[in-house]
Amino acid sequence: MKNKKQEIKFQIGKNGITEGILNSLTLVFKNHKQVRINALKSSGRDKEIIVKLADNISNELSRRLSCSLRYRIIGFTIVLRKQLPKSLRKQHL
Numbered sequence: 818m819k820n821k822k823q824e825i826k827f828q829i830g831k832n833g834i835t836e837g838i839l840n841s842l843t844l845v846f847k848n849h850k851q852v853r854i855n856a857l858k859s860s861g862r863d864k865e866i867i868v869k870l871a872d873n874i875s876n877e878l879s880r881r882l883s884c885s886l887r888y889r890i891i892g893f894t895i896v897l898r899k900q901l902p903k904s905l906r907k908q909h910l
């Protein structure tokens with residue numbers, strides 16, 4: 818049997834993006850490349866709000882981790898992925 822990769826999931830509720838969430842995400846990205854963040858109904862299920870949340874999270878974590886992060890929005894889920902620097906991408910091919 819193959820080992821299934823552990824999927825890291827977070828939920829954002831009525832409090833939005835807190836310092837605790839940002840600290841937890843920073844720690845998670847030290848060991849993982851991808852995180853799924855689900856926006857709950859209480860966070861305001863509006864597409865514009867989801868895009869703003871994704872931008873804010875991505876920008877803040879990029880600054881904290883000194884690396885590039887990309888996000889993709891699927892419904893009310895933000896899939897956040899850490900990008901390797903270009904110099905390392907060539908080595909992994």
